[in-house]
Amino acid sequence: MRIHFQELFDTLHRVLIKTGFTNDRATLSSRLFAETTRDGVYTHGINRFQRFMRMIENGSIDIHASPEKVVSMGALEKWDGRQGPGNINAYLSMERAIELAKTNGIGCVALANTNHWMRGGSYGWQAADAGMIGICWTNTLPNLPPWGADKPLLGNNPLVIAVPRAGGHVVLDMAMSQFSFGALESYRERGEPLPVDGGYDGDGNLTRDAAAIEETGRVLPIGFWKGSGLSLVLDMIAAGLSGGLATHQIPVEPELETGISQVFIAMNISAKDAADRIIADLKSVDGVRYPGERTLDLRRENMEKGIPVEVQVWDDLQRMLV
Amino acid sequence: MRIHFQELFDTLHRVLIKTGFTNDRATLSSRLFAETTRDGVYTHGINRFQRFMRMIENGSIDIHASPEKVVSMGALEKWDGRQGPGNINAYLSMERAIELAKTNGIGCVALANTNHWMRGGSYGWQAADAGMIGICWTNTLPNLPPWGADKPLLGNNPLVIAVPRAGGHVVLDMAMSQFSFGALESYRERGEPLPVDGGYDGDGNLTRDAAAIEETGRVLPIGFWKGSGLSLVLDMIAAGLSGGLATHQIPVEPELETGISQVFIAMNISAKDAADRIIADLKSVDGVRYPGERTLDLRRENMEKGIPVEVQVWDDLQRMLV
Numbered sequence: 001m002r003i004h005f006q007e008l009f010d011t012l013h014r015v016l017i018k019t020g021f022t023n024d025r026a027t028l029s030s031r032l033f034a035e036t037t038r039d040g041v042y043t044h045g046i047n048r049f050q051r052f053m054r055m056i057e058n059g060s061i062d063i064h065a066s067p068e069k070v071v072s073m074g075a076l077e078k079w080d081g082r083q084g085p086g087n088i089n090a091y092l093s094m095e096r097a098i099e100l101a102k103t104n105g106i107g108c109v110a111l112a113n114t115n116h117w118m119r120g121g122s123y124g125w126q127a128a129d130a131g132m133i134g135i136c137w138t139n140t141l142p143n144l145p146p147w148g149a150d151k152p153l154l155g156n157n158p159l160v161i162a163v164p165r166a167g168g169h170v171v172l173d174m175a176m177s178q179f180s181f182g183a184l185e186s187y188r189e190r191g192e193p194l195p196v197d198g199g200y201d202g203d204g205n206l207t208r209d210a211a212a213i214e215e216t217g218r219v220l221p222i223g224f225w226k227g228s229g230l231s232l233v234l235d236m237i238a239a240g241l242s243g244g245l246a247t248h249q250i251p252v253e254p255e256l257e258t259g260i261s262q263v264f265i266a267m268n269i270s271a272k273d274a275a276d277r278i279i280a281d282l283k284s285v286d287g288v289r290y291p292g293e294r295t296l297d298l299r300r301e302n303m304e305k306g307i308p309v310e311v312q313v314w315d316d317l318q319r320m321l322v
Numbered sequence: 323m324r325i326h327f328q329e330l331f332d333t334l335h336r337v338l339i340k341t342g343f344t345n346d347r348a349t350l351s352s353r354l355f356a357e358t359t360r361d362g363v364y365t366h367g368i369n370r371f372q373r374f375m376r377m378i379e380n381g382s383i384d385i386h387a388s389p390e391k392v393v394s395m396g397a398l399e400k401w402d403g404r405q406g407p408g409n410i411n412a413y414l415s416m417e418r419a420i421e422l423a424k425t426n427g428i429g430c431v432a433l434a435n436t437n438h439w440m441r442g443g444s445y446g447w448q449a450a451d452a453g454m455i456g457i458c459w460t461n462t463l464p465n466l467p468p469w470g471a472d473k474p475l476l477g478n479n480p481l482v483i484a485v486p487r488a489g490g491h492v493v494l495d496m497a498m499s500q501f502s503f504g505a506l507e508s509y510r511e512r513g514e515p516l517p518v519d520g521g522y523d524g525d526g527n528l529t530r531d532a533a534a535i536e537e538t539g540r541v542l543p544i545g546f547w548k549g550s551g552l553s554l555v556l557d558m559i560a561a562g563l564s565g566g567l568a569t570h571q572i573p574v575e576p577e578l579e580t581g582i583s584q585v586f587i588a589m590n591i592s593a594k595d596a597a598d599r600i601i602a603d604l605k606s607v608d609g610v611r612y613p614g615e616r617t618l619d620l621r622r623e624n625m626e627k628g629i630p631v632e633v634q635v636w637d638d639l640q641r642m643l644v
């Protein structure tokens with residue numbers, strides 16, 4: 001079924017109000033959930049909302065908590081997320097980084113003690129909409145074996161880099177695993193093989209079988225040892241700057257994954273025409289797409305036709321309102 | 323043959339003095355070349371020195387030029403590298419970013435119009451030695467086909483991320499291609515297959531044959547579409563922040579590759595113990611290494627036994643002194 005953006009937003013908003021969110025915070029959080037779904041990232045939009053609600057119930061998420069500034073060093077600030085809702089905390093942190101960048105050219109907020117930010121790309125689009133370069137990343141529970149080991153010691157630590165552009169922002173939103181767990185889930189549900197090897201099967205061989213990888217949990221880092229190293233340093237910086245938890249300290253049970261650390265950087269771009277020239281050069285070759293391009297297509301389509309929502313997911317949402 | 327660090331440094335220094343470098347600049351540049359060689363990155367140390375000298379002769383590198391500040395926005399500054407020697411320009415830029423971070427918590431220098439920085443990792447070690455997180459990257463001439471195309475439109479844009487640690491800094495230094503051109507060269511010379519697919523052969527198939535990839539020039543981005551996207555946004559930010567050239571504007575002839583753009587970020591880390599805890603957790607599993615660990619081993623070995631130098635390369639260097 002397809003649901004119009006406004007109806008999706010209103011429904012999520014009503015659920016959050018019923019749960020006890022203030023109106024402003026319900027508006028922000030449901031907008032972020034609805035926009036994520038509208039942009040085609042269903043795994044981190046409405047399909048994740050149930051888990052979000054369960055984590056409110058189990059005490060991982062404190063719906064009333066707002067981030068609190070702990071230290072200011074000028075253009076770099078440490079904030080405590082106080083286990084508030086991850087998407088609200090992340091949005092406010094990028095907003096603060098943008099403010100700092102307006103004054104200082106560059107701004108950075110290191111956020112400790114927060115929750116899953118849902119779609120990381122949201123905060124890249126946010127920075128780009130403000131005319132800024134946005135860079136942000138999060139650590140996660142241990143779910144990625146480092147190169148050379150089969151035990152998950154690293155997080156898949158999504159990294160987002162956004163560059164504003166009049167003709168459509170360029171927004172890279174990538175996990176350090178070749179496929180995010182959401183992507184593996186999608187391939188498994190569609191019964192399709194992965195386009196390239198995504199991890200190891202039960203016999204320790206590289207495979208394109210999403211279900212086999214989900215079973216072993218041995219996902220492959222992008223670029224083998226390179227993504228493994230990148231994941232490691234992103235975690236070190238997130239924990240080191242924020243003073244919060246590192247991946248190895250985060251509970252491994254997904255619905256208890258709280259207290260995570262994130263970094264938000266905004267930069268004031270001066271040569272705004274470079275982005276357009278670079279994309280024009282890239283698009284001179286047929287078939288090449290830039291990160292975010294597909295998002296814009298899907299966004300247009302979903303705003304016109306309504307957003308695809310699974311019947312079961314929609315029914316579950318309605319039940320929350322009863 | 324093996325040459326002691328001091329002798330290598332002295333020899334390079336004498337060549338640069340003979341070429342017309344001032345004493346300070348000859349000292350800095352030859353130290354960076356010698357340290358890169360000492361750390362085992364031979365392709366960007368002494369083995370690259372001849373090309374560096376030819377680019378001075380052909381006018382790509384101006385040995386007397388120093389970077390000049392163009393715009394200051396507070397913690398973010400734009401500098402013009404004025405085609406000075408790439409390693410000197412990069413070192414001074416990271417030094418300035420560190421200064422800015424001391425005052426503002428975070429500092430960023432965007433450098434236009436510079437030259438190849440040789441080993442990017444040098445500026446990561448530099449930041450970490452100053453107790454700072456260092457992040458820097460460079461664009462390059464077009465040498466990496468984007469995902470979905472066979473024509474090199476992107477650069478392999480090395481990215482460096484360094485985290486200081488009492489027990490040995492963690493320094494990630496990675497090109498956006500699965501193997502740098504220097505690495506392909508090393509595998510070809512040793513007659514070894516690559517450990518994983520590194521690009522395409524003449525028939526358009528993925529291959530581990532370094533020589534075949536060097537022939538087609540079709541190197542593979544790390545993580546396929548992911549590294550392709552990462553390379554693109556790094557170029558967009560480097561050109562956009564510095565106002566300098568983007569990859570598609572840089573001459574494709576390696577010895578005329580000048581006018582490139584770079585970004586240097588330093589960040590003042592507050593929770594210094596996080597790095598040690600994270601590495602301790604990682605090293606709890608046998609066989610896992612962190613980025614920079616092998617460098618420290620090689621550095622120790624090469625300082626003790628002398629640095630491996632090819633006879634031909636050493637002879638060429640001596641001839642420059644006649």
